[in-house]
């Protein structure tokens with residue numbers, strides 16, 4: 104394969120209480136897609152942050168085209184030819200694509216019009232469909248991602264790091280991203296691809312490197328890999344991939360939504376007359392590209408947003424728009440913005456785990472808080488949900504994304520919720536944690552809870568839901584029983600097409 108384009112040798116990065124990267128060595132060759140896999144907290148983001156100049160390693164060396172380099176900042180990383188396509192685009196919404204790409208290109212005053220031909224050349228060369236004159240706020244998640252790819256290429260990236268790039272894409276958009284990735288490969292670029300979705304990894308990667316607890320547990324060429332083998336390497340034991348739903352026991356109608364109309368934060372119509380029912384014991388999947396009314400729907404049901412019109416009944420009673428009362432009535436909410444809405448980042452893991460019930464026994468003793476109860480509760484939940492944390496008193500902002508999600512799940516799903524509003528409940532979770540969340544959600548339905556599952560992950564929706572509905576521009580299509588609609592049909596409805 105010749106000389107690697109990028110080589111890491113014995114990279115170690117320590118944080119208080121954890122070794123996030125422990126002697127990591129890996130290499131990426133020109134024209135290769137390397138998948139980087141690992142459980143939550145395995146050290147993937149830390150490694151990327153080192154490559155992109157956000158963190159400095161404590162030990163180890165990095166070589167670019169055979170020469171040792173020190174990556175001191177993102178600007179420096181780009182100069183060396185390392186570009187990052189972030190999970191959440193960092194573009195300025197009110198500017199055009201060309202204006203965004205002209206920003207920070209090294210010559211800050213490059214006029215946007217001079218950059219248009221450059222953008223067009225790159226876009227055409229790699230099959231990236233983007234319009235340089237479009238305003239960024241009008242773009243879909245897939246289009247924004249393409250702009251980020253062009254930005255990295257425009258600045259001369261030879262190695263492109265794609266951090267969970269398909270998590271916000273429809274199946275059709277993901278396919279077109281893969282076509283672009285193949286073009287980039289053919290042009291000799293190296294790609295580092297991070298994903299928890301093993302089907303994708305097998306479809307696009309040339310080699311897979313698996314991290315566990317900060318160490319490389321192995322690298323293998325994709326033709327020698329399988330889902331079972333990779334999962335085994337990641338979690339250290341075997342994992343099953345069967346369709347998970349069996350014998351739903353549906354009860355009475357639990358939630359009835361009639362002609363619901365809601366305005367968004369920007370006072371635009373977000374839901375334009377949505378009606379559906381959800382039964383006790385049922386999982387109703389809501390598919391859709393982000394921004395089509397999903398957030399507003401869940402916020403209304405969680406008591407966080409006012410309705411403009413229509414009716415919502417929970418167990419026959421009109422819904423009271425008060426989050427604390429709804430929680431007391433058994434409505435659990437796994438929010439979309441888990442860091443800001445789901446946790447208090449500066450509070451400890453133990454405190455975050457008790458946030459919903461800290462003012463009740465056993466957490467109170469008379470007028471005082473009982474620290475032993477907090478600790479005992481936290482220890483039990485950390486064990487049950489396998490939260491990787493240096494300790495009970497670690498502020499939750501220091502946990503990896505997946506582990507913050509586990510803290511929220513552990514808190515919201517304890518007790519006996521009747522209605523679970525689960526928004527992307529496994530977003531960013533590794534396969535082991537995903538399995539566990541799925542198991543808990545299924546268990547809750549067997550105990551009679553109804554689940555509204557909002558997800559962008561079609562595999563998840565199809566493997567868990569009993570029925571699936573699609574939100575597109577504030578209108579609901581379906582619900583359809585899950586056996587009667589294919590993955591491709593859901594994908595088409597998500598982009599406004601006909602199934």
Ligand SMILES: Nc1ncnc2c1ncn2[C@@H]1O[C@H](COP(=O)(O)OP(=O)(O)OP(=O)(O)O)[C@@H](O)[C@H]1O
Nearest residue numbers: 118123143144145146147148149501502503504505
């Ligand atoms: N700034 C920090 N301070 C302290 N600990 C940190 C910091 N950043 C990461 N860690 C810890 O380092 C370990 C590796 O985390 P990292 O975010 O790299 O994992 P990851 O593989 O990207 O996980 P995920 O899939 O959940 O994003 C975790 O135990 C995490 O809690």
